Amino acid sequence: MEAKLKEKWDIGLEKEISKKWKEEKIYAFDSNSKKKKFVIDTPPPYPSGRPWHIGAVAHYSEIDMIARTARMMGHATLFPIGIDRNGIGVERYTEKKYNISIHKTPREKFIEFAKHALDDLEAEMIQIMKSMGMSGDFDNYYRTDSDEYRKLTQSTFIELWGKGMIYEDTRPNNYCIDCGTTIADAEVVYEDKPSKLVHIKFNVNETGKDLIIATTRPELLCACQAVLVNPDDDRYKKHHGKHVIIPIYDREVQIIPHSMVKMEFGSGAEMVCSYGDYNDVRLFRELKLAEIIAIDMFGRMTKNSGKYAGMKVKEARAQIVEDLGELVLKKEDILHRTPTCERSRTEIEIIPMNDFYLKQLDFVDDLRKYAETMTFHPEIHRQILLNWIDSVSIDWPISRRRFYATEIPIWYCKDCRKIHVPKSGKYYQPWKGKAPFEKCECGSKEFIGEDRTFDTWFDSGISPLFISKYLSDKEFHKKTYPNTLRPQGKDIVRTWLYYSLLRCYQVTGEFPFKHAWVMGYAVDEKGEKMSKSKGNVIDPMPILEKFGSDMFRLWAAAEVSLGSDFRVGEQRIMSAGKFLNKLWNISRFISMFPVVEKAKLTKTDEWILGELGKMVKDCMDGYNDFNFFIPSNRIREFVWNVFADHYIEIAKARIYGEGFTEAEQKSAWYTLHTCLHTILSMLAPIMPFITDHVSRELYGKTIHKEFPKAEWETELSKITPKLIEFNSQVWGDKKSQGISLKDSIKVKIPKELEPFEKDLKAMHHIQS
Numbered sequence: 001m002e003a004k005l006k007e008k009w010d011i012g013l014e015k016e017i018s019k020k021w022k023e024e025k026i027y028a029f030d031s032n033s034k035k036k037k038f039v040i041d042t043p044p045p046y047p048s049g050r051p052w053h054i055g056a057v058a059h060y061s062e063i064d065m066i067a068r069t070a071r072m073m074g075h076a077t078l079f080p081i082g083i084d085r086n087g088i089g090v091e092r093y094t095e096k097k098y099n100i101s102i103h104k105t106p107r108e109k110f111i112e113f114a115k116h117a118l119d120d121l122e123a124e125m126i127q128i129m130k131s132m133g134m135s136g137d138f139d140n141y142y143r144t145d146s147d148e149y150r151k152l153t154q155s156t157f158i159e160l161w162g163k164g165m166i167y168e169d170t171r172p173n174n175y176c177i178d179c180g181t182t183i184a185d186a187e188v189v190y191e192d193k194p195s196k197l198v199h200i201k202f203n204v205n206e207t208g209k210d211l212i213i214a215t216t217r218p219e220l221l222c223a224c225q226a227v228l229v230n231p232d233d234d235r236y237k238k239h240h241g242k243h244v245i246i247p248i249y250d251r252e253v254q255i256i257p258h259s260m261v262k263m264e265f266g267s268g269a270e271m272v273c274s275y276g277d278y279n280d281v282r283l284f285r286e287l288k289l290a291e292i293i294a295i296d297m298f299g300r301m302t303k304n305s306g307k308y309a310g311m312k313v314k315e316a317r318a319q320i321v322e323d324l325g326e327l328v329l330k331k332e333d334i335l336h337r338t339p340t341c342e343r344s345r346t347e348i349e350i351i352p353m354n355d356f357y358l359k360q361l362d363f364v365d366d367l368r369k370y371a372e373t374m375t376f377h378p379e380i381h382r383q384i385l386l387n388w389i390d391s392v393s394i395d396w397p398i399s400r401r402r403f404y405a406t407e408i409p410i411w412y413c414k415d416c417r418k419i420h421v422p423k424s425g426k427y428y429q430p431w432k433g434k435a436p437f438e439k440c441e442c443g444s445k446e447f448i449g450e451d452r453t454f455d456t457w458f459d460s461g462i463s464p465l466f467i468s469k470y471l472s473d474k475e476f477h478k479k480t481y482p483n484t485l486r487p488q489g490k491d492i493v494r495t496w497l498y499y500s501l502l503r504c505y506q507v508t509g510e511f512p513f514k515h516a517w518v519m520g521y522a523v524d525e526k527g528e529k530m531s532k533s534k535g536n537v538i539d540p541m542p543i544l545e546k547f548g549s550d551m552f553r554l555w556a557a558a559e560v561s562l563g564s565d566f567r568v569g570e571q572r573i574m575s576a577g578k579f580l581n582k583l584w585n586i587s588r589f590i591s592m593f594p595v596v597e598k599a600k601l602t603k604t605d606e607w608i609l610g611e612l613g614k615m616v617k618d619c620m621d622g623y624n625d626f627n628f629f630i631p632s633n634r635i636r637e638f639v640w641n642v643f644a645d646h647y648i649e650i651a652k653a654r655i656y657g658e659g660f661t662e663a664e665q666k667s668a669w670y671t672l673h674t675c676l677h678t679i680l681s682m683l684a685p686i687m688p689f690i691t692d693h694v695s696r697e698l699y700g701k702t703i704h705k706e707f708p709k710a711e712w713e714t715e716l717s718k719i720t721p722k723l724i725e726f727n728s729q730v731w732g733d734k735k736s737q738g739i740s741l742k743d744s745i746k747v748k749i750p751k752e753l754e755p756f757e758k759d760l761k762a763m764h765h766i767q768s
Contacts, residue, residue: 004591004697009584011548014689018130026702027071027135029078031479038075039483040067041464041513042136043496044082044144047121048089049096052128054568055522055530057540058556061549062628063487064134065557066517068685069623070484072707078480080467081129081136083122085145086405087456088179088343090114093121094404103180107403107431107451114404115145128540133549133688142466144459147427150406152471153459155424156507158409160358165506166398168419170354172274172281172291173397174339177299178346181401182353184455186388186495187342195336197266198321199329202227202244205252211236211244212329214266216336219317220273222249222305223294226287229269231257236269247327248320249306256287275350277339295349313349356408357395358458360502364392367501370511377626378563381490381518388494396502398458405453407431412448413440420447425471457495461503464512481508485515485626490563493518517626520565530568538568550687551576557632557686562625579636580690583679586644587694590672593655595699599670600663602654603716603755607723608647610714611638612675617710619682632686635679642720643675646727653762660758673698678708719752726753730764 021027031037042063045056067079091102094114102110122143130138142149160166173182195216202211213227227244229236236255243252260279261270272283274291284291292304301308301316308316321328339348368389376382399408409428411420422428422436430449439445462470468481488496497516504512521529524536531537544552555576560566601609615638622630648655655672657665677699680691684703695703730747739745744765749757760766 002592003588005584005588005694007588009580009690011550013693014131014133014549017689017692018133021135024702026704027067027077027079027137029137030076031078031476033076035074035076037078037479037484038070038073039078039468039480039485039513040070040080041467041483041486041500042080042082043488044084044142044460044463045125046084046087046089047118047125048093049121052125052540053522053530054538054540054543055566057128057132057544058522058552058560058566058568059487059489059519060129060134061132061553061556062519062560063517064132064136065553065628065685066485066487066626067135068688068704069626071704072681072684073623074706078467079136081126081134081138081141082463082467083118083125083141083143084456084460085118085122085143086459088181088400088402090118091402091404092179092343093117102403110403118145124541128544131541131544131549132552135688144463145404145406148472149459149466151425151427152462152466153406153454154409154426154428155471156462156465156503157454157458158421158424160506161421165359166356167359168354168356170352171357171394171397172284172350173353173355174348175297175351175353176341176344176346176348177297178344179341179402180297182355182397182399183341183348184396184398184457185391185394186457186498188339188348189342189345190337191340191345192335193338193347195334195338196321197332197334197336199267199331200247200324201327201329202247204239204255205243205245207239207242211239211255211269212267213244213269213271214332215271215276216334217271217273217276217317218320218324219301219305219308219313220271220276220294221246221320222308223273223275223292224253224271225274225284225289225292226253226272227255227269228258228261228272228283229255230261230263231259233261233263233268247324258283274352278350281350291352293352295351297351297353299349353397355397356399356452358398358502358506360392360396361394363502363505364389366505367498370501370505374511374513375515377515377517381493381516381563384490384493384518385497385516388498396455396499398455399452400455402453405456406459408450408452408454410450411435411437412450413442413444414446414448415444416440416442418442457499458503460496461499462507464500464504465507470508481512482510483513485517486513487517487519490518490520518563519560520563522568523565525567525569527567529565538570543570543573547573547577548689550689551580554580554632554687557628558636559629561629562627579640580687582640582644583683583687583690584694586639586648587676587680587698589648590676591694591698593669593672595673596666596670599667601671602664602667602759604647604650604654604759605667605671606714607716607720607756608643608651608671608675609712610717611642611647611720612678613710613712614717616678616682616708620707620710623685623707628686631682635682639679642724643679646724647675648672649727650756650759650763654759659762681706681708716755722750722752723756726750726760727764730766 067077070077094117097117098113176183197214198218199212199214204211224246239255240257242255245252275281296302301311303309371385407429420437431451435447464483469476523529555573618634619631651668654660654664654668680695680703684691691703744767746767
């Protein structure tokens with residue numbers, strides 16, 4: 001008999017199969033379908049430089065598995081594709097690519113450079129997505145820098161402004177000198193960095209005694225407005241209410257007892273400056289201290305610092321320590337928990353800035369209640385969101401001093417400075433566009449456009465509204481919002497997940513999705529997180545071209561336990577090829593025999609179908625949780641260790657009709673094809689190419705329609721361990737006797753295996 005399949009699986013077939021999917025439109029979403037809707041808020045990947053992270057590609061391959069699973073569960077599945085083309089990362093990539101500076105390039109010219117820089121990266125990302133078999137809507141993919149998307153962002157701002165949820169204020173804020181903009185708390189990353197704890201002698205004015213103060217920020221001496229000590233610290237009780245003279249600046253400030261001071265840190269006495277950290281910010285408000293600005297927006301000391309004005313922060317720090325001379329008692333080397341910018345890794349400063357704020361404190365209780373009830377895959381990552389919600393202490397500063405982002409749609413009257421907000425439904429560029437107003441209430445007809453932009457998360461946070469056509473199609477929106485599931489990495493739970501919940505709830509009164517699917521980090525073979533800065537990333541395209549999408553996807557599913565970090569290495573991906581070859585060889589063998597629609601089953605066939613049913617149930621437990629680690633490994637275990645090694649070997653003589661009736665042979669054929677088609681169906685979301693190709697070749701239809709039902713059950717399953725043990729024992733005995741597996745052997749078949757006696761005798765050539 002000749003096999004219907006080629007001798008080896010050809011990864012070149014993946015392109016042909018992709019063309020068939022596109023021609024047949026088998027993944028198209030029909031909003032009018034009576035099927036239950038399943039809407040995935042697919043993360044729009046962020047093109048900020050090459051190569052696209054192989055860990056991210058693994059992440060997106062699993063998101064595609066979610067979409068394929070949902071379809072096979074009978075849902076009409078909306079699987080949108082987008083590209084996130086906003087923000088600081090884009091600007092930094094543009095500066096590097098064209099060797100330009102955002103601060104020295106005209107705004108319109110810089111925007112054009114950024115668009116061109118993004119186009120190449122976007123094309124590469126789309127190609128990788130298609131190569132890995134993503135079944136998303138590529139014909140209608142969106143960009144977050146499109147007029148349509150930015151119009152929606154601005155419309156939500158205008159709506160919330162009208163509701164009084166947005167306001168303008170001047171407050172101390174996180175500021176990245178390198179990026180040149182305010183950043184939100186969620187964009188701050190704390191790193192333990194080497195620092196000097198400098199112990200400085202201050203003089204108590206009333207007594208002439210020394211008071212030692214330890215600080216990591218001596219450059220902020222000019223901004224010191226109080227010295228704090230713990231009220232229970234016996235060393236300083238005699239100083240309560242007295243004053244110290246600030247070295248160099250010869251200005252006195254009060255010594256105030258306060259419970260927040262840690263007696264064990266440094267000298268137990270500390271400066272309160274504007275602004276060393278957020279404790280300083282809080283204390284300035286609490287104690288009603290007048291701020292003195294020491295550092296400007298360019299990271300240089302202000303005129304308030306005296307002779308250090310114009311110096312960079314670290315230069316001023318070193319110079320002040322030197323100028324203090326004998327007043328420096330000692331310098332300790334410590335690791336200091338330092339706030340840095342998530343993008344540039346620059347140490348942030350806290351600088352009073354005028355910004356727009358979105359109210360979030362008023363919504364914390366609602367957000368927490370929902371965060372406690374929505375479904376998390378896996379459950380463990382719920383706590384990341386809860387911890388972040390509990391840490392929110394100020395409203396969200398949403399304005400940024402950048403170019404490549406959505407503009408804040410505001411104009412100011414040139415005369416009275418009154419803020420004017422336009423009507424929604426249009427994309428505005430106030431920095432260059434004409435004001436859509438005739439005149440101000442004061443009578444002036446001249447307006448100045450706002451030149452600031454939104455925080456990129458203000459854009460990204462409305463992706464659930466955009467994909468459900470919140471502004472453009474009310475009927476479509478009604479059918480697709482709230483979305484079903486948000487897949488994302490755990491590193492952006494406190495940003496994208498949190499801000500999406502906040503933004504969409506504020507606009508619609510409904511939370512945007514019911515499920516959050518959270519993936520871990522990709523790490524290298526040493527266990528270190530992969531990142532471009534470390535130089536340990538792997539370019540995914542050569543891997544996909546070398547091994548094919550199915551092998552890569554099987555590795556991703558089998559390697560990655562949902563929510564956990566996972567190791568990446570070429571050898572690990574290659575190992576998945578062993579199972580792919582095994583599956584192909586089994587399929588090729590079975591393709592030699594005709595498909596049988598009905599058969600009277602033998603006990604051996606009843607047994608393997610029972611095992612098949614157990615496998616299906618176990619896999620569906622994994623699929624229902626969108627945890628592909630479970631089905632990928634369970635199927636592999638079944639195919640390799642039960643179906644191939646035992647059933648096919650037990651039934652082989654009957655498959656060929658050697659010494660068996662026609663009915664017994666047809667039962668074997670029926671069982672082979674039932675098992676194969678079921679295996680292909682259960683693997684389809686994970687390995688879409690090979691499974692679909694085999695199904696079309698042998699069964700004349702695509703495999704991507706529905707999952708099989710686990711309808712096979714039998715009492716014979718309980719003797720599976722005994723059957724496997726018996727076969728292994730016979731094979732072992734033949735090996736120890738130095739005889740071929742085809743040679744006959746005398747062995748007693750255990751009583752409980754008597755239902756399989758005829759097949760076992762033929763398999764092992766057992767003599768009566």
